[in-house]
Amino acid sequence: WDVVEHGYSARKTMLILQLWMTSVEFVMLGAGLLVGYLTVQSGAMTVGAVTGAMLMLIRLRGPLMGLMRVLDTIQSGYASLARIAGVVVNPPQPTKPAGAPPKEGHVEVHDVSFSYGQGWAVEDVSLSIDPGKTVAVVGASGAGKTTVAALLAGLRVPDSGTVKVDGVEVTSLSDSERVARLAMVSQEVHVFSGTLREDLSLAQPEATDDEMIAVLDRVNADWFHQLADGLDTVVGAQGLQLEPVAAQQLALARVMLLNPRVVVMDEATAEAGSQGAQSLQDAAEELAKDRAALVVAHRLDQASRADEILVMDNGRVVERGTHAQLLEFDGRYQQLWTAWQRGRQ
Structure with a gap:
């Protein structure tokens, strides 16, 4: 049950991060469109320049999602490293010889x-x-x-x-x-x-x-x-x-x-x-x-x-x-x- 709860917690965390990413992207694109509209109206930028800027904003999603995946991999790697370190730091103690007789198979x-x-x-x-x-x-x-x-x-x-x-x-x-x-x-x-x-x-x-x-x-x-x-x-x-x-x-x-x-x-x-x-x-x-x-x-x-x-x-x-x-x-x-x-x- 602990495994189920931890798995659910991990999925929930990823879902919350995904929602935050989507919300930030929505606000960022909305702000970009508003600023682009105002700058084109004032003549400070052309429609082509605004379009290029918006495409660059959209492309930010890929690196940010990649960063999230890297963080997930780092966490998995850390857990694996902890298991390896645990075995190295506290290895199983060898059992002392019991003085068994010659092997026969009884x-x-x-x-x-x-x-x-x-x-x-x-x-x-x-x-x-x-x-x-x-x-x-x-x-x-x-x-x-x-x-x-x-x-x-x-x-x-x-x-x-x-x-x-x-x-x-x-x-x-x-x-x-x-x-x-x-x-x-x-x-x-x-x-x-x-x-x-x-x-x-x-x-x-x-x-x-x-x-x-x-x-x-x-x-x-x-x-x-x-x-x-x-x-x-x-x-x-x-x-x-x-x-x-x-x-x-x-x-x-x-x-x-x-x-x-x-x-x-x-x-x-x-x-x-x-x-x-x-x-x-x-x-x-x-x-x-x-x-x-x-x-x-x-x-x-x-x-x-x-x-x-x-x-x-x-x-x-x-x-x-x-x-x-x-x-x-x-x-x-x-x-x-x-x-x-x-x-x-």
Whole structure:
């Protein structure tokens, strides 16, 4: 609501300035016409000279409006500078190493509850994932799936309960300890402006060209081999604009280079569409191999391949089991699966 009020105040200020500009322009032109009439009547100026003077007055509007736009830009720049200065002056304090054991990828979520301020977003959620196993989370929008993913990734701190990776609380891991163990791929990925090599090396600066090409092949990025410049191809805002499927494959390739023991995929294949769905699904399964994987599944055929499925509703886990077990149970998952199959047909 504060954003709405500030936005309304800004628009109102611009409207008032615009009205003042229009009023001043009206008075200025009216005065110019009156003075011009009197000077022409007295013979002090010709009609042509008065017309030229009036045209000059009219042209004053452009620079004045330009000044208003510059002031608006200066204010936006000042706000941006304040944010940058705030980060520089008061940077986030690094977390001290927690003394975590060698990375293996054991995940334990025990009785976790979390609230955004009004009611529980997730309540009493428990799950465990061993290395090489995949757990899928399904449910309607607002069921709490993404919140569970954020809690496991350490992006949120639970109000109660524990989230542990290799026996250590996720939120107590240092940056280096967390990066070595855990990575998250969301539905919204970013292609950084630069060469493909630079984009991939963000995950592993020491990676060789052969290693980069190998991970691109593992995520089915066939489009890479059609690039004339290969890894030197400039992508992002200043270069080649990658299609959504290609951008998602690039994000998955970066995670493979990072080589964490736990991966969290929050609807990482949701933007694939019908043409790229299978390609991205295969890439996601390749990424999950030999790792503990939590998958927030948008496509139920992706969930059906998981070792365990959690069905969430209103922040709680209402069903859990394999795909076959849940279909036999004839509950919420069976309803979702039937609706999914009907939609595909």
